[in-house]
Amino acid sequence: MSEDRVADSLFEPEGDLVEEMEAFRCFLKSKGYRVTKEREAIAESILKNHDHFDVDELFLSLRPKTPVSKASIYRAIPLMKESGLLAEVYLENGHMHYERVYGREHHSHLRCLNCHRIFEFSAPELAQVEKRISRQEGFKSEGHKFEIWGLCAACQTEKR
Amino acid sequence: MSEDRVADSLFEPEGDLVEEMEAFRCFLKSKGYRVTKEREAIAESILKNHDHFDVDELFLSLRPKTPVSKASIYRAIPLMKESGLLAEVYLENGHMHYERVYGREHHSHLRCLNCHRIFEFSAPELAQVEKRISRQEGFKSEGHKFEIWGLCAACQTEKR
DNA sequence: GTATCTGCAAACCCTTTGCAATAAG
DNA sequence: CTTATTGCAAAGGGTTTGCAGATAC
Numbered sequence: 001m002s003e004d005r006v007a008d009s010l011f012e013p014e015g016d017l018v019e020e021m022e023a024f025r026c027f028l029k030s031k032g033y034r035v036t037k038e039r040e041a042i043a044e045s046i047l048k049n050h051d052h053f054d055v056d057e058l059f060l061s062l063r064p065k066t067p068v069s070k071a072s073i074y075r076a077i078p079l080m081k082e083s084g085l086l087a088e089v090y091l092e093n094g095h096m097h098y099e100r101v102y103g104r105e106h107h108s109h110l111r112c113l114n115c116h117r118i119f120e121f122s123a124p125e126l127a128q129v130e131k132r133i134s135r136q137e138g139f140k141s142e143g144h145k146f147e148i149w150g151l152c153a154a155c156q157t158e159k160r
Numbered sequence: 161m162s163e164d165r166v167a168d169s170l171f172e173p174e175g176d177l178v179e180e181m182e183a184f185r186c187f188l189k190s191k192g193y194r195v196t197k198e199r200e201a202i203a204e205s206i207l208k209n210h211d212h213f214d215v216d217e218l219f220l221s222l223r224p225k226t227p228v229s230k231a232s233i234y235r236a237i238p239l240m241k242e243s244g245l246l247a248e249v250y251l252e253n254g255h256m257h258y259e260r261v262y263g264r265e266h267h268s269h270l271r272c273l274n275c276h277r278i279f280e281f282s283a284p285e286l287a288q289v290e291k292r293i294s295r296q297e298g299f300k301s302e303g304h305k306f307e308i309w310g311l312c313a314a315c316q317t318e319k320r
Numbered sequence: 321g322t323a324t325c326t327g328c329a330a331a332c333c334c335t336t337t338g339c340a341a342t343a344a345g
Numbered sequence: 346c347t348t349a350t351t352g353c354a355a356a357g358g359g360t361t362t363g364c365a366g367a368t369a370c
Contacts, residue, residue, distance in 0.1 A: 025175050034344050034349060040339060055334080069352045091251055094360075095334055108300050121293050129283045137279060138313035139270050146306045148290050153298035194324060194369050215359080229327045234360060254335080254358055325368070332361070342351070 020047050020085075020102040027083035041066035043077050043085060046100050052118060054097050090118065090147070103148065108145070112152035121154065171297050180207050180245075180262045184198060187243035201226040206260050212249065212278060214257050250307070252276065268305070272312035279312065 024043045027036050045062055046053070055073055062068050073091045077098070080086045089109065108126065109120040126146050136142040184203045185195050202239045205214070205222055215233055221230050237258070240246045249269065268286065270279040286306050294301040 006265060010224075032349090034345070036350065036352070049195065070334095071336080071353080072351060075306075075350080094332095110293070110297060112299075113302065119297060119299070122296065123289045123293060125285050126287055126306070129285055129306070131224045133268075133270065133281050133308060134310065137270060138316075139272075139279070139308065139310050141308050141310035141315050142273065143272075143310070144306065144308045146286070146289070146304065148293060148299065148301050150294065150299050150301035150303070156298075156300050192324095196369070197324060198326070228357095231328075231361080234324060235325080254357095321370105323369090326366085328364095330362085330364105332359105334357105334359095336355105336357070338355085339353090340351105341353105342349105344349075345347090 016103050017044070017047050024080070024083055024085055028079070031079075031082075033079060037066070038068045038072050039076055039079070041068055043080065044075060046080070047102060048084060050100060051104070052097060052099050056095075069142055089118075109147050110152070111147060111149045112155055113149055114151055114158075115145065116156035117152060165222070176263050181245065183262065184240070184243055186246055188239070191239075191242075193239060197226070198228045199234050199236055199239070201228055202233060202308050206240070206246060207262060208261060211264070212257060212259050214255055216255075227240055249278075269307050270312070271307060271309045272315055274311055274315035274318075277312060 004098060021040065021044060028035050028039065035077070041062055042058065045058060045066075049061060049151075050058065055070065055077075059068070059073055062073075069112075077086070081088070085100070085102050086098045087101050089097050090111070091097070105122065105156050107120045107122045110121060111117075112119070130141050130144045133139070168299070181200065188195050188199065194221070198253070201219065201222055205218060205226075209221060210218065215230060215237075218251060219228070219230050222233075241248070245260070245262050247261050249257045249259045250271070250294075251257070265282065266287075267280045267282045269278055270281060271277075282307070286304060290301050290304045
C-alpha cells in the first residue's frame with residue numbers, strides 16, 4: 001500500500017506506527033512495567049497525531065475515543081521519556097510542551113516570540129560542538145538542545 | 161583603583177557594579193518604571209552574589225539586610241529580563257533558575273544529570289549557526305540557548 | 321498630589337500523590 | 346493470585362494577583 005514511500009522520512013508510512021508501538025511495548029516489558037490499554041492509547045495518539053503537544057491537548061484528543069485520566073498521562077510521561085518516545089521541548093505559560101521523538105530526526109527549534117509558533121531546523125555542527133566540548137570537559141554527554149528565539153518572517157512583516 | 165584590570169572580564173572590578181546598577185536604573189527610567197529601593201536591592205544582590213540562582217536563594221540572601229517580598233521579586237524578574245540584567249536558564253524541580261547576564265560573556269551550559277551541577281563553556285560556532293539558520297528561515301533572531309546534558313567527570317568516576 | 325509599587329494573603333494552575341477499585345501477567 | 350496501574354479527588358508548590366497602605370516623582 002504505502003510501501004512505495006520508504007525513503008520519505010518526514011511523513012510516516014503506516015508500518016512505522018506498528019513498529020514504534022511495538023518498540024514501546026518492548027520497552028515496557030523490558031523494564032517490568034505493564035502494557036496497559038491506557039499506555040497504548042497514549043503512545044498511539046502521540047505517534048499518530050502529535051509532533052508537538054502539551055498534556056492538555058493530549059488529554060482532549062484521547063477523550064472522545066479512549067479517555068485516559070490526566071493522572072495516568074502524567075504518570076506515563078516519564079516512561080515515554082525513558083523509552084525515547086518523546087522529549088520535553090520547552091516551557092510556555094507555565095506548562096511543559098513535548099515532542100514526539102520516535103521516527104523523527106533530531107532537530108532544533110526556532111521560537112517566534114510574537115506568534116509563539118515553533119519552526120524546526122537541523123544543523124550538523126551542533127553534534128560536533130556537543131562532542132568537542134564534552135571531550136574537552138571530560139563530560140559524558142547524553143544529548144543537547146539548541147533553540148533560537150526572535151521574530152518569524154510573518155511577524156516581522158506584520159509589525160512594520 | 162581597579163583601573164588596571166580593564167581587560168579582565170571574568171572577575172568584575174568594583175567599578176562595574178556601579179555602572180551596571182546605573183544601566184539598570186536608566187532602563188527603568190527609560191520605560192517609565194520607578195527606581196525603588198527594593199528593585200535596587202534585588203539588582204545589586206544579583207550583580208554581586210549570584211551568577212546562577214533561583215527565586216528562593218535570592219529571597220533568602222536579601223532577607224537579612226534588605227528584605228524584599230517574593231511577590232516583588234517575581235514582579236521584578238520580567239523587568240530585569242527586559243533590561244538584559246538576567247536570563248532564564250533552566251527549569252529544575254519545578255522552578256526556574258536564572259543567571260546574571262550583565263558583565264558576563266555569553267556562554268552555554270553543560271548539566272550533570274547526576275549531581276545537577278552546571279558547567280559553562282563558550283563555542284563560537286553557535287552564534288554562526290544562529291545567524292545562518294535565521295537568514296535561511298527569514299527569522300529575525302534575538303538570542304539562542306545551547307545546552308548539553310550528561311555525566312560530569314566526577315560523576316562518571318563515582319559510578320564505576 | 322497622583323500613579324506606581326510594596327507586602328500580605330489568597331488564588332491559580334500545573335503536576336503529584338493517597339487510596340480503593342481494577343486489570344495485567 | 347499477586348502486584349502494578351487506574352481514576353478520582355485532594356494536596357503540593359511555585360508563581361500570580363487583588364487590595365490597602367506606602368512611596369517615587
